[in-house]
Amino acid sequence: xxxxxxxxxxxxxxxxxxxxxxxxxxxxxxxxxxxxxxxxxxxxxxxxxxxxxxxxxxxxxxxxxxxxxxxxxxxxxxxxxxxxxxxxxxxxxxxxxxxxxxxxxxxxxxxxxxxxxxxxxxxxxxxxxxxxxxxxxxxxxxxxxxxxxxxxxxxxxxxxxxxxxxxxxxxxxxxxxxxxxxxxxxxxxxxxxxxxxxxxxxxxxxxxxxxxxxxxxxxxxxxxxxxxxxxxxxxxxxxxxxxxxxxxxxxxxxxxxxxxxx
Amino acid sequence: xxxxxxxxxxxxxxxxxxxxxxxxxxxxxxxxxxxxxxxxxxxxxxxxxxxxxxxxxxxxxxxxxxxxxxxxxxxxxxxxxxxxxxxxxxxxxxxxxxxxxxxxxxxxxxxxxxxxxxxxxxxxxxxxxxxxxxxxxxxxxxxxxxxxxxxxxxxxxxxxxxxxxxxxxxxxxxxxxxxxxxxxxxxxxxxxxxxxxxxxxxxxxxxxxxxxxxxxxxxxxxxxxxxxxxxxxxxxxxxxxxxxxxxxxxxxxxxxxxxxxx
Numbered sequence: 353x354x355x356x357x358x359x360x361x362x363x364x365x366x367x368x369x370x371x372x373x374x375x376x377x378x379x380x381x382x383x384x385x386x387x388x389x390x391x392x393x394x395x396x397x398x399x400x401x402x403x404x405x406x407x408x409x410x411x412x413x414x415x416x417x418x419x420x421x422x423x424x425x426x427x428x429x430x431x432x433x434x435x436x437x438x439x440x441x442x443x444x445x446x447x448x449x450x451x452x453x454x455x456x457x458x459x460x461x462x463x464x465x466x467x468x469x470x471x472x473x474x475x476x477x478x479x480x481x482x483x484x485x486x487x488x489x490x491x492x493x494x495x496x497x498x499x500x501x502x503x504x505x506x507x508x509x510x511x512x513x514x515x516x517x518x519x520x521x522x523x524x525x526x527x528x529x530x531x532x533x534x535x536x537x538x539x540x541x542x543x544x545x546x547x548x549x550x551x552x553x554x555x556x557x558x559x560x561x562x563x564x565x566x567x568x569x570x571x572x573x574x575x576x577x578x579x580x581x582x583x584x585x586x587x588x589x590x591x592x593x594x595x596x597x598x599x600x601x602x603x604x605x606x607x608x609x610x611x612x613x614x
Numbered sequence: 615x616x617x618x619x620x621x622x623x624x625x626x627x628x629x630x631x632x633x634x635x636x637x638x639x640x641x642x643x644x645x646x647x648x649x650x651x652x653x654x655x656x657x658x659x660x661x662x663x664x665x666x667x668x669x670x671x672x673x674x675x676x677x678x679x680x681x682x683x684x685x686x687x688x689x690x691x692x693x694x695x696x697x698x699x700x701x702x703x704x705x706x707x708x709x710x711x712x713x714x715x716x717x718x719x720x721x722x723x724x725x726x727x728x729x730x731x732x733x734x735x736x737x738x739x740x741x742x743x744x745x746x747x748x749x750x751x752x753x754x755x756x757x758x759x760x761x762x763x764x765x766x767x768x769x770x771x772x773x774x775x776x777x778x779x780x781x782x783x784x785x786x787x788x789x790x791x792x793x794x795x796x797x798x799x800x801x802x803x804x805x806x807x808x809x810x811x812x813x814x815x816x817x818x819x820x821x822x823x824x825x826x827x828x829x830x831x832x833x834x835x836x837x838x839x840x841x842x843x844x845x846x847x848x849x850x851x852x853x854x855x856x857x858x859x860x861x862x863x864x865x866x867x868x869x870x871x872x873x874x875x876x
Contacts, residue, residue, distance in 0.1 A: 465727075465729075465769055467749075467750075467753070467778075469775070469777040487729075488729075488752065489751075490750065491729070491753070503775050503776075503777060504775070505774050505775055505777075505778050507727055507769040507770070507771050508769070508770070509769050512767050513731070513765045513766070513767055514765075515731040515765060515767075516729075516767050
């Protein structure tokens with residue numbers, strides 16, 4: 353069992369994540385065992401799930417679902433089960449990782465504004481797929497290197513007035529980011545008073561941080577850096593997440609097993 | 615009386631200008647007598663008006679109207695009247711001249727696209743006054759140095775796809791430019807077979823060219839050079855006008871008077 357102190361410190365964050373255990377498991381494997389050949393022993397997984405306040409039966413149901421979806425594979429090794437991401441699970445985790453683990457000051461600074469010749473769902477889809485965000489009908493902003501449909505009017509952009517930043521920010525997630533910020537700030541404060549965490553506690557902590565961050569940032573395309581308000585809850589969350597993941601680096605799976613298994 | 619050959623060559627152009635004699639007189643004074651102290655003697659004016667197929671009575675009415683508008687002043691000098699632009703007439707002529715006499719390859723190459731934070735008649739008026747052209751709701755293109763209302767999202771622009779050029783071209787004047795192009799081409803062809811023109815003929819020729827050009831180009835803001843289709847009737851007209859005004863430079867008022875007066 354992880355230390356009671358971390359358990360208390362992470363209470364807010366644990367409460368935010370919502371009830372979908374399979375999604376929490378996806379976050380855990382994506383953070384802890386994304387490498388080919390990485391396996392999590394059953395007892396380690398049970399200990400982490402318990403620390404995350406997931407009942408054993410709910411964990412079993414989630415694993416069963418993820419196996420059916422072809423995301424996780426489980427095999428016996430002697431008396432214990434070992435669980436790992438499938439090739440599909442690894443590929444999807446790898447695809448999401450740049451967004452999840454990007455530092456607040458990372459990513460291309462260059463961006464562009466593009467205008468479509470007319471309202472056109474096909475061209476819009478191409479732009480959405482390229483990570484462009486709609487600013488108004490026919491007008492999109494996004495990465496400077498996004499592949500564009502034909503006849504697009506593209507302009508390199510640098511700065512923009514505040515209303516542009518506000519308009520491309522994910523308004524529907526404002527409250528979620530505000531709550532996440534509060535929880536992350538409380539957690540960060542509490543951690544300063546704790547002794548250093550052991551590998552299992554670290555895995556639990558990272559899983560909670562990554563999970564709560566991932567379920568928000570993966571819902572929409574990231575606006576260009578120049579359009580992100582450094583006072584926004586989104587940006588404050590990003591800094592907090594980045595600092596926590598840096599302060600508590602990913603533990604080696606073998607270390608968790610050695611310290612805590614069974 | 616001007617030569618019959620020019621009279622024939624300019625027939626198409628003369629027919630285009632429409633029936634507003636006062637507007638023709640504005641074109642004439644603006645081209646020939648825009649300098650402070652420039653005066654056109656009554657007999658010279660009569661000869662030019664006759665060559666433009668304006669009846670003496672219609673010319674008198676037009677002069678009367680322009681005097682009432684404070685545009686033109688007339689005074690007696692011995693037996694003849696002398697007519698000149700007022701300070702107002704000179705100022706308005708000077709304001710229009712850059713647009714009328716611009717060479718096809720002149721003017722700033724730099725342009726910009728600006729987006730308003732919302733539909734807003736006041737901000738739109740500021741942009742219109744600055745020579746910006748509306749591309750779509752809230753979106754304008756125009757000179758890079760246009761003064762902008764606050765909260766405008768401005769982007770430097772260079773090239774643009776064809777649909778942008780088409781959209782900012784003055785669609786309502788397409789037919790007018792096509793007819794003007796035909797008339798100017800016919801005139802230019804005919805002039806190559808004529809002997810050199812005397813000062814009065816030159817004044818008449820220039821007045822016809824400037825008048826027909828002026829009444830179209832002053833109706834709208836000029837699109838950025840990068841957005842002008844070099845195959846368009848507008849651009850072909852611009853080249854023809856520029857070539858004619860260069861080939862037939864403005865005659866000195868004293869030369870017209872010496873050769874033709876009375």
